Amino acid sequence: MGWWHAYYAGHSRSVGGRGLVLEARGNRLGSVVFYEAKLGSTTLGVIYYVAVKPHYRGQGLGKILVLSAEELMNPDLYVSTLQSNNTPSRKMFESICYKPYTWSKLEDLSPMLAEAIYRSTCSYEDDLVMIKGSIGEVRLSRDSLKRARRIWDITCYKPWKRMNPT
Numbered sequence: 001m002g003w004w005h006a007y008y009a010g011h012s013r014s015v016g017g018r019g020l021v022l023e024a025r026g027n028r029l030g031s032v033v034f035y036e037a038k039l040g041s042t043t044l045g046v047i048y049y050v051a052v053k054p055h056y057r058g059q060g061l062g063k064i065l066v067l068s069a070e071e072l073m074n075p076d077l078y079v080s081t082l083q084s085n086n087t088p089s090r091k092m093f094e095s096i097c098y099k100p101y102t103w104s105k106l107e108d109l110s111p112m113l114a115e116a117i118y119r120s121t122c123s124y125e126d127d128l129v130m131i132k133g134s135i136g137e138v139r140l141s142r143d144s145l146k147r148a149r150r151i152w153d154i155t156c157y158k159p160w161k162r163m164n165p166t
């Protein structure tokens with residue numbers, strides 16, 4: 001995952017972030033970090049990071065990690081954000097029924113949902129949102145956005161500020 005992503009992943013603990021590690025015979029093969037972003041009337045199940053060691057990719061382990069994380073949450077939607085040039089990750093999410101949305105497509109459908117996901121996932125580097133579930137059934141309010149901004153402060157802005165103090 002690298003220290004930079006590990007640094008941010010660690011801060012997700014403050015909003016309930018948890019991790020699963022996939023091991024075989026004492027070898028770590030991959031891991032996933034996830035949390036439920038509780039936004040009042042709606043909960044987002046955030047798949048924050050997922051990574052499989054290069055040698056073990058393409059054997060279904062990424063899917064197992066994400067599906068296992070899903071089992072431990074009970075949200076209205078599952079979401080994960082990516083860079084659109086990350087084909088392996090996009091394909092992996094698509095293979096387990098996630099649909100890709102650009103931010104502009106999501107804003108057209110629901111500006112509130114776009115902001116709620118953006119803030120809840122600290123996704124300032126990503127241009128693609130993978131979503132599993134029915135967007136039409138999600139209900140968001142101003143209070144939901146306040147909660148999402150609080151998650152942004154804890155997982156994203158404050159950790160960034162700590163690294164860039166001036």
Ligand SMILES: CC(C)(COP(=O)(O)OP(=O)(O)OC[C@H]1O[C@@H](n2cnc3c(N)ncnc32)[C@H](O)[C@@H]1OP(=O)(O)O)[C@@H](O)C(=O)NCCC(=O)NCCS
Pocket residue numbers: 048049050051052053056057058059060061062063064082086087088089090091092093095
């Ligand atoms: C993304 C990642 C976790 C996928 O893990 P993986 O174990 O290789 O994925 P899986 O074997 O479970 O693949 C699931 C599906 O995606 C497809 N897929 C995976 N890698 C692919 C690739 N390079 N090209 C095309 N399709 C691919 C598989 O064909 C499979 O589809 P199927 O079920 O229809 O056969 C892995 O590539 C990785 O660790 N990447 C680096 C970290 C990263 O970018 N994480 C995502 C952002 S946090």
